[in-house]
Amino acid sequence: MFFDSKTVLNRMDRLIQSTNIKKRATPHIFRHTYINMMAEAKVDLPTIMQHVGHEDIETTMKVYTHVTNKMKKDDPTKVTNLYGNILWTIIWNAIIYSSYSV
Template sequence: MNFLFSRPNGYPYITKTVATRMERLMSMTSIKKKATPHIFRHTHISMLTEAGVDLPTIMKRVGHEDVATTMKVYTHVTEKMKKNAPVQVSNLHENILQKVFS
């Protein structure tokens, strides 16, 4: 059923179960920041954005109807995206020029 944390039959774990396990695992690390399972939603959307997945697909996947919600809250410009932008533009222009002169 496309849940991040699910049983072998596809049904999701109870949210509290995931949160409790996550708290226990976090206590075994040196990480001091409070983290909840909701952070995986932000991470997932950021990763989809980095991968170049289009906004309507992301919105459908996470159940958003309002573009502003997705754009304002979730799609952060990551360092990886900033770093790759010049390369992507260069590749695009190079491909266009190759087609023109071919």
């Protein structure tokens, strides 16, 4: 089924009017949102590229996958989940052992 852009925009305008959204919404905004949601869900890049029809990885990386606040917030947890407290152990041991050589 094919929809021309005017029909899609008209339908979106009607849907948005029934919400409390004040910004002008476009299909492109939803495209960005969809791609960012896939990135946050840790969908691999080739799959994202296939979903949105990109052939060039640079397009997907530069234009669409900016770091979201949720991704920033989850970064320390991801590192801890993957490596535990190994970094703090290494730092602590470096401090303790360097104090003995003084």
